[in-house]
Amino acid sequence: MLKNVCLLFLVVALVTCQRGGKAKNKAKNMDREGARDRVENVDREAVADKAAGKKNKFKDMFGDGKNLSKKKLLKMTSEHLPTGIHLPTGVKGAPEACINADFGESPGMDRIRRNAKDKFYACAFINFQYGVGEDKVSPPYTAETVDMRFELFKKCVDEVNKQNKRFRAGKDTHQAGINFFCDLTDDERRPFSNGLLIPDN
DSSP states (O other), X not given: OHHHHHHHHHHHHHHHHHHHHHHHHHHHHHHHHHHHHHHHTOOHHHHHHHHHHHHHHHHHHHTTOOEXXXXXXXHOOOSSOXXXXXXXXXXXXXXXXXXXXXXXXXXXXXGXXXXXXXXXXXHHHHHHHHHOGGGOOSOOOOTTTHHHHHHHHHHHHHHHHHHHHHHHTTSOSOOOOOOGGGGOOHHHHGXXXXXXXXXXX
C-alpha cells in the first residue's frame, strides 16, 4: 500500500513539473516575439540621433577649452588660494570651463546624481575652490586634507541638488546654492548658527 502511494506521488510530481516547463517555454517564446515586434517598430534614425547627442553632451557642456592638469591647478595661487587648487585622490585634471564658470555654476553640477562617481563632482569642487574667494572659512587645503574636504563638498552638492529638484517640482518655495559652508565640518559651522543644533532630517 505504501509503495503504491509513493509511486502515485512520484507520478503526480513528474506531471506537474512537465506542465511548469511548458509554461516557461511558452512565456519565453512570447517574450522573444514581443522583443522582435519592439525592435521592428523602433525609429532607428531617432535612436542614432539621440546617441549622437549624448556622445557630444559632455563636450557641449564643457566647451572646446583646454584641460588643466593637476600641476597647472596647483600653480593657480592667489590671496585666498595660497597653495593653489588641490584635486582629490584619483582626479588628474579638469576642463578649463570649471574655472571660467560663475561661482557655484560649474558645468553639469545640477545633473550630478546623489553618490555619483568622484569625477562628476570634481569640476564643481574646482569651481568652488577657485570662486569662493574671501568668504572661505576652512583652512587652506593640503594633500592630506583635500579628500576630507571633498567628501564634505560632495554631500553639500547632493543636498543642493535635492533641494533645487524639489523647488523645480513645486514641492518647496526656495532654491539652494553652493556657498562657503560646503566644505565645513559640523564643528566649523557651529559659530555661524549661534550654537543652534540643526536636525539631520
